[in-house]
Structure formats: C-alpha cells, structure tokens
Amino acid sequence: xxxxxxxxxxxxxxxxxxxxxxxxxxxxxxxxxxxxxxxxxxxxxxxxxxxxxxxxxxxxxxxxxxxxxxxxxxxxxxxxxxxxxxxxxxxxxxxxxxxxxxxxxxxxxxxxxxxxxxxxxxxxxxxxxxxxxxxxxxxxxxxxxxxxxxxxxxxxxxxxxxxxxxxxxxxxxxxxxxxxxxxxxxx
Numbered sequence: 001x002x003x004x005x006x007x008x009x010x011x012x013x014x015x016x017x018x019x020x021x022x023x024x025x026x027x028x029x030x031x032x033x034x035x036x037x038x039x040x041x042x043x044x045x046x047x048x049x050x051x052x053x054x055x056x057x058x059x060x061x062x063x064x065x066x067x068x069x070x071x072x073x074x075x076x077x078x079x080x081x082x083x084x085x086x087x088x089x090x091x092x093x094x095x096x097x098x099x100x101x102x103x104x105x106x107x108x109x110x111x112x113x114x115x116x117x118x119x120x121x122x123x124x125x126x127x128x129x130x131x132x133x134x135x136x137x138x139x140x141x142x143x144x145x146x147x148x149x150x151x152x153x154x155x156x157x158x159x160x161x162x163x164x165x166x167x168x169x170x171x172x173x174x175x176x177x178x179x180x181x182x183x184x185x186x187x
Contacts (some may be wrong), residue, residue, distance in 0.1 A: 016053065024044040024063070024112070028063070033058070068173045115183065
C-alpha cells in the first residue's frame with residue numbers, strides 16, 4: 001500500500017480548494033469572481049475560498065470613481081499530484097485531477113483600478129507611467145526567475161516559458177495603455 005492509500009493522495013493532503021486573499025487599490029471595491037460552476041461576490045479586502053476545478057477564475061472589480069478592472073486567476077499544480085502518481089499510481093492521480101485536488105490558486109492577489117477621471121493630462125500621464133513602470137519591473141523579475149530555472153543549454157521549453165511571460169507582460173501593459181486612452185480629463 002502507498003503512503004496515502006490507494007488513491008486521491010492530493011485530495012487528502014491539499015484538498016480541492018485554496019484560499020486567496022483579494023486586495024484592491026482602492027480598498028472597499030466590489031468584486032465578482034466567476035469560473036466553472038463558481039460565482040462569488042465580495043467587498044475587498046476579502047479571503048475567498050476558490051475551488052480548484054473552477055480554474056480559471058475571472059475577478060472583476062468596481063469602485064465609484066474608478067474604471068472597472070479585470071484579472072484572471074489560474075490554479076497551478078501542487079506537488080502532491082505528482083507524488084500520488086508515483087506512490088498511488090495513475091488511478092489516484094486521475095481521481096485527484098478530476099476533482100481539482102492538487103491545484104492551488106495564488107495565496108494573495110491585488111487588483112489595481114485606475115481613476116475614471118483626472119484633473120489634468122499631466123496627472124493622468126504620471127499615474128499611467130508609474131503603472132507601466134511597476135508592471136515592467138514585476139515582469140522583469142518574473143522573467144529573470146524563469147530564466148534562472150532553465151538549464152544552461154537553453155531548452156525549447158525554457159524559451160517557450162520566457163516567450164509566454166513576455167507575451168503576458170505585453171498584454172498587461174496594453175491593458176494599462178487602453179485604460180489611459182479611455183480615461184477622462186475633468187473640465
């Protein structure tokens with residue numbers, strides 16, 4: 001017999017849901033989370049239990065005076081699924097995957113909402129220039145981490161992951177720039 005019995009080791013060890021702490025800028029936003037067979041509405045900040053099988057989960061947040069912001073959350077594999085495949089066999093692994101066990105959402109996310117109106121174009125541009133700078137810094141760190149995990153030979157899989165991260169960076173920066181274009185100047 002295996003360490004976790006005949007099947008569903010990840011279900012026992014890590015469960016079929018994880019909790020994500022949701023913050024917004026500004027605080028006290030109204031957020032709707034929805035995924036496969038899952039919908040929840042919360043005011044931020046909030047800890048939200050998310051069933052792994054609902055991945056991906058879309059988070060849509062609204063606050064008075066701010067543009068609506070949307071972010072997508074993906075659950076990632078937990079090492080217990082692989083342990084179950086090794087110790088419990090394929091049957092246990094298949095059961096875990098079907099139930100959503102062994103997948104976890106990020107423990108914390110922050111959704112940043114942009115003001116709907118700015119006093120001047122200069123104020124708007126300072127805001128969005130800072131958003132782009134922070135986004136690029138975060139993606140620089142993420143891409144450096146991916147590259148650091150790659151083998152020295154520079155595998156095709158590594159390059160695919162780097163390209164995927166760069167594409168996601170571009171999409172996030174494009175979203176910020178779209179908000180810049182849709183924002184209003186008071187007056």
